[in-house]
Amino acid sequence: MPTLTRGLVAVSAGLCLLTACQSELSQPRDDVTEGDANIQVNQLGFMPDAAKAAVVPANGADRFELIDIRSGQSVFSGTLSEGRAWEHSGERVRQADFSSFTRPGRYQVRVAGLAESPEFEVREDIYRALNDAAIKAYYFNRVSTELTPEYAGDYARPAGHPDTQVEVHRSAASEARPEGTVISSPKGWYDAGDYNKYIVNSGISTYTLLAAFEHFPEYYSGRDLTIPESGDAVPDLLDETMWNLEWMLTMQDPHDGGVYHKLTTKNFSGKIMPHEADKQRYVVAKGTAAALNYAAVMATASRVYAEYEEAFPGFSRQALKSAEAAWQWAQENPDVTYRNPEDIQTGEYGDDQLSDEFAWAAAELYITTGKDDYYRVMSAPELANSTPSWSDSKGLAWMSLAHHREQLTSAADRDLIESRVTGLADELHGEWQDSPQGVAMRAEDFVWGSNGVAMNNAMMLLQGYRLSGEEGYRDAAQALLDYVLGRNPTGFSYVTQYGSQTPQHIHHRPSEADEIEAPVPGFLAGGPHSGQQDADDCPVEYPSDKPARSYLDHWCSYATNEITINWNAPLVYVSGALQVMSERD
C-alpha cells in the first residue's frame, strides 16, 4: 500500500476510535486477514519449470523461505509481494513467488509468525496421477455395471440402474412412442452426486474429455487407467467416453431425430447405493438445447473415433448421421426450451439462451464435414467468446475451431478465430495479474460449481497459450490449478484424496452410503460461492458469506460440495495439458 493511503487508513481508524464508529471497528474488516489464516499452496506441487507461488496471509513478515523436508534446511528465500485485500475472501494476502526455484524435492513454505505451509513436491510427473484419477472418477460413476475389486478396489459395488425398462414420460410422448412406451437406455455416467442422466451436462463433459484427447492424443494413448477395457486397442480415455456416448445414442428418438432432455426418476433418491435406488426411470421432454448439444458431441465423436474404426465398426459414421438428424430436428424446433414438468423434481439444466448451442453444433459439424454452410450459420462475426459452462457453449465452438484452424476451408476467418481465443485469454490473464490472490476468478465466477468455472477459465487460458505460446497464459492457468489444489482461503485441495486436506463429505450418494470412510477419489468438489441455496438443509453454518470462503465440507451442502461430471472434465483437461505441455518443452 502506498504510504499516503496507509496514513489515511490509520487516520480514519484513529478518528473512529474517538467518535461513534466503535461498532464498525468490532466488525471483521475486509482488508485485514483474520487470525487463523494459513499459508496457502498447491498441495500436490509443481513441475520444475512451472510458475510457482504460495499465498501468505499478510502479517508483519516481508520474507519467505522454502524448507527442504528431507534436510530441514532452507533452500530458497524471497520477498513477499505487497499485501492487498482480495475482495472475494476479505483477506489481506501477499504472494510468495518461487518460480525460479526448479530443484525436484519435497518442500514447505515458511514465514515468520505463521504455521508452515502444507508440504508439496517439485517433480516432473506431478500431475499424472491426478489426471488419471480425475478420469477414473468417470469409471466410478458408471451406470448399469458392476464395479469389480480388480478395477474399483475398496470402492467395488454392485451394478446400479440397468435402465433397460425406461418409460417415455408424458412430456416426451410422440405418435411413434406414446406415454408409457418402454425403451432401453443403459450405460452413461451418473451426473453427479445424484443418479440421473442429463444430456446437456453429459454432453459438455464428454466433449471436454474428447477435446483433451484430440489435443494431446499421444499422451492419452500411453495412459493405463485400470478400467475393464485397459489393454484393448483403444486409449483408455476413449473407452471411458464411449461408455457415455453409447448411452447418449439411445436418447435420440430414431423416428424424428429429437433428443430427450434427461433420463431420471421423478424425485432425487435418498442416501443409498446405486443398486438400492430402484424407482421407475423416465425419459423426459425433447428439447432444442439437448438436440444441439447432442449434435455437437456426436459430430466431435465422429471425427475422434474415425481412427478407431476397427474397434468400433460403423460408430463414426453412425455418430455423424445422428448428429445431422439432431441438427435437423433443432432447425425445425428452434425454441423448445426445457422446464421440469410438474411431477419431475430432479435437476433441471434449463436454458433459454440457445444461440450459443446453435453455434457450437454448427462449428463441430463444420469441422467434421467441411461443409461451408455450417460455418455460415454459425454467424461467427457476431459470436462472442466466453468461459464454457453447461448453459453456455460458445467457447467450445471457438476452442474446436482454433484447434483445427489449419485444416479449415477458406470459408472460415482464421484471424477472427485467433482473436476470439486470445481475447478471452487476455481478459483472464489481466484478471490474474490484477488479483491480490493471483487467480483469474471474476465476481461472476463464484457460482454453484465455482471450481468448475476455475478449471474452465484455465482451459480457455490454455487455448490462448496453444495458439500464441504466450507464457503468461500458461502461468495464469497454472495459478487456477494451484487455486483448486489448495492455494485458496479454505485450505482445502478440492479434489478428493489429492492433497493434504481434501473434502471428506462430498455430496455424492455412493461416497456417503458405502461403508468406506474416504470418499471416492479423483472428484472435484463444486466449490465456494455465496448462494448457500442449501442453508436450510444444513445443520451447520457456513463459515463466511465471502464467495471464496463460503464452502462446507458436509454432505448437506449440495450447493458447494457436490461433485459432477462437468466440473471434473476441465480438471482433466487442465491437469493433462499442463503435464503434457511441460513434458514437451
Ligand code: G3I
Ligand atoms: O441464470 C441465473 C442468472 O440469471 C442469475 O444472475 C444468477 C444469480 O445467482 O443465477 C442464475 O441461475 C443459476 C443457475 O444455476 C444457472 O447458472 C442459479 O442461481 C443456480 O442455483 C443454478 O445452479 C445449478 C444447480 O444445479 C441448481 O439448479 C447449477 O448450475 C448446476 O450445476 C446444478 O446441477 C445439478 C443438477 O441439477 C443435478 N445433479 C447435480 C448437479 C450439480 O449440483
Ligand code: 9MR
Ligand atoms: O441431492 C440433490 C443434488 O444431487 C442436487 O444437485 C440438488 C439440487 O438440485 O438437490 C439435492 O437434493 C436435495 C433437494 O434439492 C432438497 N432437499 C435435500 C436434497 C439433498 O439431500
